[in-house]
Amino acid sequence: MISLQLKEVERKNSPCFSTGLVGEDLYHWETIITGPKGSPYENGVFKLDIHFPLDYPFAPPRLRNEVMFKTKAYHPNVNTYGNIFLKMLNPTHFRTNNSINDVLTEIYQMLTAPQISEGHYFVEEIARIYVEDRAAFETNALAWTVEHAGGP
Numbered sequence: 089m090i091s092l093q094l095k096e097v098e099r100k101n102s103p104c105f106s107t108g109l110v111g112e113d114l115y116h117w118e119t120i121i122t123g124p125k126g127s128p129y130e131n132g133v134f135k136l137d138i139h140f141p142l143d144y145p146f147a148p149p150r151l152r153n154e155v156m157f158k159t160k161a162y163h164p165n166v167n168t169y170g171n172i173f174l175k176m177l178n179p180t181h182f183r184t185n186n187s188i189n190d191v192l193t194e195i196y197q198m199l200t201a202p203q204i205s206e207g208h209y210f211v212e213e214i215a216r217i218y219v220e221d222r223a224a225f226e227t228n229a230l231a232w233t234v235e236h237a238g239g240p
Contacts (some may be wrong), residue, residue: 089145090114095187098131100189104196107138107188115140118158119192123237127200128229132237134159137170137186138197146184148191155191162225162232164215172199173209 091114097107107119107213116223119136135158141147149155155177157170165173176194180210218225 090140093145094103095189097189097192102189102193102196105192110137114217115142115144121192121196121199122198123233129161129199129233129237132161132206132233134157134161134237136172145184145186148177148179148186155195160232160236161199161221161230162214163199164204164210164218165198165208167211172198173207173211175203178204 092106094109094114094117100229103122104124105119105121106116110116110118117140119137119138121134121136123132123134137156137158138149139154141154154171155174157166157172160168160170167173172195174191174194176186176191200217202210202218204210204218214225217228
């Protein structure tokens with residue numbers, strides 16, 4: 089099943105991300121996401137590390153330690169360890185028909201549309217700044233992108 093997922097990502101050839109195996113391990117992928125245009129992440133190159141559980145696609149790559157930003161990102165849905173807080177990756181919300189292409193697309197979209205409403209997990213301080221002072225948030229996110237992701 090995972091090899092089919094990899095072929096789907098390759099076939100769709102998204103301009104937003106690319107992914108591939110780490111060595112020969114079908115259950116370990118490295119992904120590169122390019123920061124969305126018009127966002128403080130623009131021109132940034134963000135590496136993600138994905139470890140699939142053996143029962144994938146019946147269980148998602150979970151929130152912690154299985155789908156992680158390896159490149160630091162200042163974002164309400166990414167903590168200092170790179171863990172991604174995305175509802176879609178929560179076992180109670182994951183659907184077996186969610187492809188890894190869907191997951192990567194959701195992560196890409198999350199960069200411009202943080203998930204900080206009730207029922208979502210997020211870094212409270214960054215979410216507060218995002219809501220109360222968008223200019224400060226964008227300044228911080230841009231600075232992190234330049235420093236860690238080779239942005240502008």
